[in-house]
Amino acid sequence: MSMDLSVVLELKTRKTELALPWDELQRLESFLGDTFGIAQPPADERYDYLARIRDTCGDRTADQFDQINNSRLERLSCEFPLPVEEQQFYVREEKRFYDLISTDPILGLVHSAKWPYIYDTAAYLTALIRIVGIDGPFIDIGCHAGYHALWLAKELGLKGIGVEQSKPAVRYARETAKRLGLTQAEISFDWRTITDRVPVGGYSLVYSSDGPIGITKESLGTVSKILANDGLFVCIGGSTPSMGKPEKDPPPEIVRDTLSSAGMSLLLADVVGGLDCALNGFCGNPVYVIARGKVPDVSDDLAIEFRTVWQDGFSDYCNTEGRAVSEKLVSKYRSWRTYGPRPL
Numbered sequence: 001m002s003m004d005l006s007v008v009l010e011l012k013t014r015k016t017e018l019a020l021p022w023d024e025l026q027r028l029e030s031f032l033g034d035t036f037g038i039a040q041p042p043a044d045e046r047y048d049y050l051a052r053i054r055d056t057c058g059d060r061t062a063d064q065f066d067q068i069n070n071s072r073l074e075r076l077s078c079e080f081p082l083p084v085e086e087q088q089f090y091v092r093e094e095k096r097f098y099d100l101i102s103t104d105p106i107l108g109l110v111h112s113a114k115w116p117y118i119y120d121t122a123a124y125l126t127a128l129i130r131i132v133g134i135d136g137p138f139i140d141i142g143c144h145a146g147y148h149a150l151w152l153a154k155e156l157g158l159k160g161i162g163v164e165q166s167k168p169a170v171r172y173a174r175e176t177a178k179r180l181g182l183t184q185a186e187i188s189f190d191w192r193t194i195t196d197r198v199p200v201g202g203y204s205l206v207y208s209s210d211g212p213i214g215i216t217k218e219s220l221g222t223v224s225k226i227l228a229n230d231g232l233f234v235c236i237g238g239s240t241p242s243m244g245k246p247e248k249d250p251p252p253e254i255v256r257d258t259l260s261s262a263g264m265s266l267l268l269a270d271v272v273g274g275l276d277c278a279l280n281g282f283c284g285n286p287v288y289v290i291a292r293g294k295v296p297d298v299s300d301d302l303a304i305e306f307r308t309v310w311q312d313g314f315s316d317y318c319n320t321e322g323r324a325v326s327e328k329l330v331s332k333y334r335s336w337r338t339y340g341p342r343p344l
């Protein structure tokens, strides 16, 4: 089936239609909770995952987690560029972190702190795949335990692959695939390079959610090698040590110029996220939906593009009296707009 990318352009003024029906959102919630222990943190208190790790996994694991996590966070206050030894140190700490959080139950406890982004990203990708008619194969770059890739394979029957540098995370993802009754032909995971074993014609969907791929010359060069001619590249978040800076969203002119030099265009700029119980505030992750070629008339004013989702509508929805804290996610707002109130 050939994909109709004009559908994505038409979504520009109707982004809330990138929504899942309520029963499917519920299925997603159960999938993440039952399979990985990734669940929405309690709404009435700030989610203190270190305390939860201490209670559940003991002092030794909690202290180890705390030490590694603190040294990762230190990086955010560093002056860039970093000297080579420091860069190498932080890359090692990053790896230790993702290795450590690749077993139950710490995997679920830590990932639950990222609930608004993990859950919303899964809902967003599912809706986009349906609306555009993407039929795979897909690649998830920096997939960690494979929660997004496994959901897409299980829910949509889409074939794909997850690439992840943490070997314990890959082992976890492989074992989980088996547990879910998925074969290697349906979904596979490995830690080899992204450009190995690319399917004939390329991937119809390449995505990276808070992964090592961003809107950089280097990343787009890699994506170009593996993306099908009519495929979509969806870049979500994209904070990465290799970008050299800790800021999450590159400025609009950089996005435009970098994409254009790589022969690509932005079709849609969007947002996932919502009320973050670990941060105790609202936070959104930018989503860039990108295709090959030059697309005319696409707004590259990202501030406007993000604001049309985040402020126009979503904030009123969240501030409506009686709105449950657990409903304050962009994905639920989209479902509310598209399918009406959640059935009781």
Ligand SMILES: C[S@@+](CC[C@H](N)C(=O)[O-])C[C@H]1O[C@@H](n2cnc3c(N)ncnc32)[C@H](O)[C@@H]1O
Residues within 6 Å of the ligand: 095, 098, 114, 118, 121, 141, 142, 143, 144, 145, 163, 164, 165, 166, 169, 208, 209, 210, 211, 212
């Ligand atoms: C912030 S996590 C995001 C995980 C998941 N995609 C999500 O949205 O929650 C980043 C992941 O990218 C992985 N990663 C970082 N650099 C990588 C690389 N060069 N190749 C493959 N995976 C990488 C890390 O090990 C980590 O699991």
